[in-house]
Amino acid sequence: MRIKRILFTLAFLIGIGLFSLLTEQQNSQTTNTSVQADVVLTFPRERYPETAEHIRSAIEKGQSAVCTIDRKSADKHREDSLRGIPTKRGYDRDEWPMAMCKEGGKGADIAYISPSDNRGAGSWIANQLEKYPDGTRVQIVIGDQLAR
Known part of the structure; x- marks a missing residue:
């Protein structure tokens, strides 16, 4: 026994x-999302500080640092992520993960930031990713942070 x-x-x-x-x-x-990403994109903190801080904060809270490009679902993701989040005069509602990401949509982290920072950042990211097809996994790294 x-x-x-x-x-x-x-x-x-x-x-x-x-x-x-x-x-x-x-x-x-x-x-270790860099192993799972096809591309690592370094986001310029100095050009878009509010957006950079929102991305950093959202990732720290558990949101994905990897964006799987899914442009065809962006409108649906945006609708889902912003549902119930009121607009605020003088601010944009910034989403992380972005609406163009498969990881975006319901449950995304939302922050109020200045329209110039948000729209400039959105345009910058769109330009950087335009050559990549849907399904490409992109790890976003903030300027002075290293890919993990």
């Missing part, structure tokens, strides 16, 4: 160790 108890305890501890190892490997794979 004592041997069975020891074997059971040993098997249980090994099981916990394996579960821990598998969970740690899975977490490192999901947070």
